[in-house]
Amino acid sequence: MGHTVGEVARISGQTVRTLHHYDSIGLLVPAERTASGYRSYGDQDLERLRQILTYRELGFGLDRIAELLDDPATDTRAHLSRQHALVTERITRLRTMAQALERLMEANAMELNLTPEERLELFGDFDVDARAEEARERWGACDPEAFDRSQRNVGDYTKADWQRNQAEAAQIYQALASAMQGGVPADSETATDLAERHRDHITRWFYDCTTETHRGLGRLYVDDERFTATVDAHCQGLSAYLRDAFAANADRRRADES
Numbered sequence: 001m002g003h004t005v006g007e008v009a010r011i012s013g014q015t016v017r018t019l020h021h022y023d024s025i026g027l028l029v030p031a032e033r034t035a036s037g038y039r040s041y042g043d044q045d046l047e048r049l050r051q052i053l054t055y056r057e058l059g060f061g062l063d064r065i066a067e068l069l070d071d072p073a074t075d076t077r078a079h080l081s082r083q084h085a086l087v088t089e090r091i092t093r094l095r096t097m098a099q100a101l102e103r104l105m106e107a108n109a110m111e112l113n114l115t116p117e118e119r120l121e122l123f124g125d126f127d128v129d130a131r132a133e134e135a136r137e138r139w140g141a142c143d144p145e146a147f148d149r150s151q152r153n154v155g156d157y158t159k160a161d162w163q164r165n166q167a168e169a170a171q172i173y174q175a176l177a178s179a180m181q182g183g184v185p186a187d188s189e190t191a192t193d194l195a196e197r198h199r200d201h202i203t204r205w206f207y208d209c210t211t212e213t214h215r216g217l218g219r220l221y222v223d224d225e226r227f228t229a230t231v232d233a234h235c236q237g238l239s240a241y242l243r244d245a246f247a248a249n250a251d252r253r254r255a256d257e258s
Contacts, residue, residue, distance in 0.1 A: 002040030098233030177235035186244035218246030
């Protein structure tokens, strides 16, 4: 039983006008028409639409999509394989960019003692200077002395220092992501020990990160969409897990001290 154009629009999230356009240019022509002349989309039409939308999301133009879909030597399995490879490549590229952004946001990346080539190798095309200015406006006013001290420390790091920092951070995030995926509660001893390891990493490399500062950082990971995107690049939902683990660790350390 076929689907009307309105039903297909609702299912796919496209507009009726878009579907009419695809029909008019021969990209997606419904297999049938009703007795009244209305478009009727079958299962094969819906599969073709799915392929069209996937290629569109990947940045292909309509003309190129038509060539790909109308190639008699390419079947559905081949399209799925190609699309999977393209999406995987994009995910890998975005994850790499996201991790570079995260390293810069955590470090505040100020006045780095690196050559332009080293900056590019370590941080990609992220604007270090713009991030430094934003960090100064956002955090510097709270504790100017601590902020300037952090800048001086970071500014002295060499390329080798940054590489060690990045490797250490990657291990910590991987451990936290594995704990979350393994169903370890965020307030468990395992998770809070990992949270403490994360806090210690920040203190050793950047600034004195108290448990309450760390609690606030956890909230920032969720409240600021840029932090959320970069943290969740390690594992979807990790930002919220870190917020809860950091808070639980702060409560645990405070209880131990009382």
